[in-house]
Amino acid sequence: MTPARRHFQAVTAGVEAVRAATAAVTGATASVPLKDRMLALLQAHQVNLKAIKSRKLKIETKRKFLPDYAAYVDGVLAADAGGDDLVMVMLMVWHIDVGDYTTALRIGAYAVKHRLELPGTFKRDLQATLVEEIAQAVLEVLAAGIAPAAGAADALDQALDVTEGADMPDEVRAKAHKALGLLRRESSPAAAVTDLRLALTFDPGCGVKTEIGRLERQLANATPPDPDAGTGPTE
Secondary structure: OOHHHHHHHHHHHHHHHHHHHOHHHHHHOOOOOHHHHHHHHHHHHHHHHHOOOOHHHHHHHHHHHHHHHHHHHHHHHHHOOOOOOHHHHHHHHHHHHOOOHHHHHHHHHHHHHOOOOOOOOOOOOHHHHHHHHHHHHHHHHHHOOOOOOOOHHHHHHHHHHHOOOOOOOHHHHHHHHHHHHHHOOOOOHHHHHHHHHHHHHHOOOOOOHHHHHHHHHHHHHHOOOOOOOOOOOOO
């Protein structure tokens, strides 16, 4: 059996084992409130994930788990009722982990609006986590030479908009603007410089000075010379 095949079977076995173990809670026990059933499912999934050492395998396993929550997420967002909800805030993080920034931001906007909180095991609060996790994911794939997820720049812009005015560490906003600047290097060098300079104002040690210099030289070389520059008046 190839390593890839063993890897696939390990993911599938883990998913099926959790689904079998939680069938009584999520399906058969209709008298249990939906929110409680989803929480029980989340806790079972977390136990499964905790046993996995590989980060890559954890992400693939989350991707397989997430469809189990899709109807719940849609229902909560449609109701727009607020209230503490560990399931929703953890799903926000999981969707970032798998690169589904659209759903993560839908949940994030709801969570910020209703002032939901992440559990204390997280280093940052929810607003900072929403911004930083997307930015960090972008920076990691760029450093690895991998194309970022489609719409990554838009996702970062939206994350900053959703959390505008929130009190968060300057380093988090610096990381977001650094990621935006690096994403825009090819499509819009001038916009990239603006973002990188913003990153520098939030964190002078964020490591963007070299890239700013390179882009500014590129922009200067691309500017056509003024034909009237250096010439005196003619009679």
